[in-house]
Amino acid sequence: MTDATERTVTSRWLNRDRVSVLLIGLGCVALLLGGSLLYPGFLKPGYILQQLQIAAFLGIIATGAMLVILLGEIDLSVPWTITGTAIVVISASGSSNPLVASLAIPLGLCLGIAVGLLNAIGVAVFRVPAMVWTLAVNAMLLGAAVFYTGNSRPNGEVPWLATQAATGRTFGIPNAFLVWLVVAAITVWVLKRTVYGNYLYALGNSRRAVFLAGARVRLVMVATFVLAGVFSSFGAILLLGYTNQAYQGMGDPYLMPVISAVVIGGTSIQGGRGNYIGTFAGAIFITLLSSILSVMQMPPAAREMIFGAIILVMLLVHGLTNKKEGV
Amino acid sequence: MMTWLRQNARETIAALALVILFAGYIAIHPRGFSTYVVTIWSNQGTLLGLAAIAQFFVVLVKGIDLSVGSIIALTNVMGSFLLNGSPTSIALGMAVVLTVGVACGLVNGIAVVYGGVQPIVTTLATGGIFGGIALLLRPTPGGSIDETMSDALTYAVAGIPVSAVILVIVLVILLMLLRRTAVGLGLYAIGSSEQSAYMTGLRVNRLKLVAYGSSGFVAALAGTYVSMVTLTGDPNIAPSYTLNSIAAVVLGGVALSGGVGSPLGAVIGALILKTISSLMFFSGLPPLAQPFFEGLILATAIALGALGVFQVRSRLELYR
Numbered sequence: 010m011t012d013a014t015e016r017t018v019t020s021r022w023l024n025r026d027r028v029s030v031l032l033i034g035l036g037c038v039a040l041l042l043g044g045s046l047l048y049p050g051f052l053k054p055g056y057i058l059q060q061l062q063i064a065a066f067l068g069i070i071a072t073g074a075m076l077v078i079l080l081g082e083i084d085l086s087v088p089w090t091i092t093g094t095a096i097v098v099i100s101a102s103g104s105s106n107p108l109v110a111s112l113a114i115p116l117g118l119c120l121g122i123a124v125g126l127l128n129a130i131g132v133a134v135f136r137v138p139a140m141v142w143t144l145a146v147n148a149m150l151l152g153a154a155v156f157y158t159g160n161s162r163p164n165g166e167v168p169w170l171a172t173q174a175a176t177g178r179t180f181g182i183p184n185a186f187l188v189w190l191v192v193a194a195i196t197v198w199v200l201k202r203t204v205y206g207n208y209l210y211a212l213g214n215s216r217r218a219v220f221l222a223g224a225r226v227r228l229v230m231v232a233t234f235v236l237a238g239v240f241s242s243f244g245a246i247l248l249l250g251y252t253n254q255a256y257q258g259m260g261d262p263y264l265m266p267v268i269s270a271v272v273i274g275g276t277s278i279q280g281g282r283g284n285y286i287g288t289f290a291g292a293i294f295i296t297l298l299s300s301i302l303s304v305m306q307m308p309p310a311a312r313e314m315i316f317g318a319i320i321l322v323m324l325l326v327h328g329l330t331n332k333k334e335g336v
Numbered sequence: 337m338m339t340w341l342r343q344n345a346r347e348t349i350a351a352l353a354l355v356i357l358f359a360g361y362i363a364i365h366p367r368g369f370s371t372y373v374v375t376i377w378s379n380q381g382t383l384l385g386l387a388a389i390a391q392f393f394v395v396l397v398k399g400i401d402l403s404v405g406s407i408i409a410l411t412n413v414m415g416s417f418l419l420n421g422s423p424t425s426i427a428l429g430m431a432v433v434l435t436v437g438v439a440c441g442l443v444n445g446i447a448v449v450y451g452g453v454q455p456i457v458t459t460l461a462t463g464g465i466f467g468g469i470a471l472l473l474r475p476t477p478g479g480s481i482d483e484t485m486s487d488a489l490t491y492a493v494a495g496i497p498v499s500a501v502i503l504v505i506v507l508v509i510l511l512m513l514l515r516r517t518a519v520g521l522g523l524y525a526i527g528s529s530e531q532s533a534y535m536t537g538l539r540v541n542r543l544k545l546v547a548y549g550s551s552g553f554v555a556a557l558a559g560t561y562v563s564m565v566t567l568t569g570d571p572n573i574a575p576s577y578t579l580n581s582i583a584a585v586v587l588g589g590v591a592l593s594g595g596v597g598s599p600l601g602a603v604i605g606a607l608i609l610k611t612i613s614s615l616m617f618f619s620g621l622p623p624l625a626q627p628f629f630e631g632l633i634l635a636t637a638i639a640l641g642a643l644g645v646f647q648v649r650s651r652l653e654l655y656r
Contacts, residue, residue, distance in 0.1 A: 083456070135639050138592045140400065140456075144579055145635035152628025159624055265460060278454045310471030310571075317464025321447065324461065328452030 028330060029275025032323070033290040037297055044301045051301075060296055062183035066175075066248045068292035069189055070263060071270045072196055073240025075288045076233050078271050079200075081213045081280025082132055082139035084237050087267055089150035090124045091260030094245035096154055096163045099255040103165025113168050118242050124150065125238025126231070133230035154257060163255050168246075175250030185247055192240075197285050209233065213281025270295045273323045346589025347601045353637070354604055357611040364618050371492050377614060378497035379490055379565050381607045385503050386558035387577045388584035388602035389510065393551035395585050396527045397544050398594030399448060399455030403463035404555050405578030407440045409571050410470040411559025416479025416569025419560070426482055434556045440466055441552020445545040463578070470571040477570040486564045499561070503603065506557070510599045523547050527595025584609050587637055608637070 044051040070087060077084045094117040102113035109116075124146065131142035157163075177184045200206040208229045211219045220226050249255055274291030276283025298319060302312045341348050361377070362369045387404055394401040411433050418429025440462070447458045489498050514520035522543045525533040534540050558577070563569065588605025590597025612633050616626040 131635070131639060137638050138586065140592065141582060141586045141638055142635070144583065145631055145638060148631030148634060149628060150631075152625070152631045155627050156624050265464070268457070268460060272457050278457050308472070308475070310468045310475065312468075313464045313471065314468030317461045317468060321453075321458065321461035321465070324453040324457055325447065325451045328447075 029273070029287050029327060030284075030290055032326065033273060033287065033294045036323070037290065037294050040294070040297045040301055044297075044304065047301075048304055058181070058183055058186070060300055061186040061293065062176075063251075063300070064293045064296035065183070065185035065189035066244050066251065067263070067266055067270060067296055068289060069192055069247065070241050070244035071267045071288050071292050072192055072285070073237035073244075074267045075271045075274075075276055075283065075285065076209065076240075077139070077237045078268075078276055078278060079209050079213050079280055079283055080230060080233050081216070082230075082234075083143065083268070083278075084128060084234070084241075085140065085143040085264065086124055086128060086147040086150060086238075087241050088258075088260035088264050089147045089154060090121060090238060090241040091245040091248065091263060092255070092257060093124070093150050093154050094118075094120050094242040095249045095255035095259060096158060098171070098246055098249055099165035099167060100163055101165070102168045110166075114170060114246055117246050118239055121238035121240070121242025121245075122235055123238070124241070125235035128238065129231040129234035132234065133227045158257065162257075165255075167249055167253050171246050171250030172253070173250070175247045185251070188247070192243075193285060193289055200285060205229065205232065210281055213277075213279070215281075266295045266299070269320050273320060273327075275327065344598075347598065347604060350588050350601060350604045350608065354608050354611065357608060357615065361611050361615050361618070364615070364620075366618070371495050371497075375490075375492045375497040375499070377610070378500045378503075380614070381603075381610045382499040382503045383558060383562055383565060384577070384580055384584060384606040384610050385603040386506070386554055386561060387581040388588065388606040389506070389599045390551045390555035390558060391581035391585050392590055392597065392599050392602040393523075393547045393554065394444075394455065394459075395590055395592060396523050396594060396597065397547040398527055398530070399459075399548075400582065400592065401444065401459045401551060402456060402578055403440070403444060403459040403466055404551070404581050405574035405576065406463040406466035406470065407437055407552055407555040408559040408562060408577050409574040410440065410466045410473075411437050411556040412562040412566075412573065413470045413474045413479070413569035413571050415560050415563035416474065416481060419485070419563055420480050420482040426485065430560065433560055434553060437552040437554075437556020437559065438549050439552065441548045441550070441555070442545060444552070445548030448548070449541045449544050463574070467571065467574050470574075474569050474571055477568045477572070479569040481563045481567045483567070486567055489561070489564045502561075506554075507599055507603060514598070519543065519546060524595055529595075580606070580609055583634055583638075587634075609634070 041051055041057075050056050070091070074084055074087065097120050098113045098117035101109050101116045104110045104113075127146050128139070128143050131137045131146070132139045135142075174184050174188055179187060200209070208219065208224055211222075211224075212226065212229060216226060245260065248259070252259065270291035271283070271288050272278055272291075273294065274283065274287030274289070276287060298316065299312070302315060307315065358377075362373070365373055367373050387408060390404050390407070391401055394404075414433050414436055415429070418432055419426055420429075444455070444459055444462055447453050447462070448455050451458070489502070491498060493501075514523065522533065522538050523546070525536070525538060526540055526543055526547075530540060533543075562573065584605035585597065585602045586592065586605065587608050588597065588601030588603065590601055590605075613630055616630055619626075621629060
């Protein structure tokens, strides 16, 4: 029965995925038009390009989060993976040892891999609910970062490459956005065309069936968490290049927007359903929304409320359309 | 007795761990076992215990509540406006605060039940809204709470902390309701299998609303008690309560997949967490290293609780 409904749903042109992308696209346009009424600079290419640049950081981190969510799990260790990576990179890059200094960025990515492995051990091997395990990992990373930096801002240098990638422009287009486009293209290809991508969706739908089919469930899960860690670290390195400093708590404001971007992009939080275009649009939407709220000089409290309310409305629209389709 | 222990193995293990940790805490505390030490411990434990019960209700029906902390913050802030003056106005204020808590819970419930949105994302969004309201009402910590009432509720009578008495009363009432009434059993039924519960003729939607409403109510109790202990309204307490409440229910043997566990387990989990962080405080570890060990102990405790995965006969059982 589900199979039949699934087929009728996908055969229609306006299927679920497209509806969510369309919805967010409309949302972005509405935000830009609404913003331009308040502040005429909103429709200028300069502003839009700058927003795309900022959205790139969110979008790259959200890519990892989306993979984990497709799997039907969640990664709450994102905030301190970001902060930890930034601290590692900035300290290594400022090191007096030239070898360490030149390896700053790979070291940062290694931290992401390590965090991903740690997450995967808990979730894939011990079968602890990801929600709790990644939270505990986040707490440990926080502890390690606090211990290492001793409550002061870590000193060091931001690698030249990170600054270039985050703030430089090529033919007027921010490099960060170009990097994001490359990441997006690869992700779409991996999700649609590779065995790994197919397993990811299948695992999100029925882990049992995939296990019985003989797939290496644990391997796919470990790979996904490691990828998520790497994307968080990658985003963190770009972020470091953009802010030009590392500080404790720099990752904290990213957890909610990252999950929101993935979810309003139409990815089901239960896993197994969603497409990357939605996440892409979701990241841009979230960035525009927070930019407009800050331009309007809303107090942080009101900003938080409106943010929550808009996300809830988007989700309700999704939820109600799903109900109607009987999915 | 043995069957009871086996049936409640998770709670029993958690309780044993708590006893050992508590003994360790008393042993290294410079003032040893005294009413003062136990009262402070109990007050802190009650705060997190109530938060964990609030989380428990939602987890019981297969949900997760990321807005628990925000509801606590909101009710705490409202309490800092309303819980002073004449006894009548305090009583009225109390009623308003509790109603707000239930309303917040119901908002979550309605979005989940009738809106078809997953609990985790619903409460992520509503958490922002509730927390935002709290921040709007009181941008910085402050306000005043009736001190006589606070003293009465946070000190000890005859060597027994009042907070412990409150917690036990709440627990007994909830355990009775959950185990002895149709509504309580219905909640467990929904958590184990929503489909079967529906087929049996349970009003699934309505029962879920009851669960979310109860969660909001207990969260409001927690918020009120925060007001009593700290004597201020603080909008920034939300994140720590949310995260710790989830960790607490898991430590206390409540299954995140729903239908398993009890408020007693949730409270034991909360007390374990509180004892660990108090232990850290007096452990002589450098203060900067403490957050790391807190995280490490939490992770180890959770992983130990999950060791059962190595005993399953078929790995198929691990995948559902």
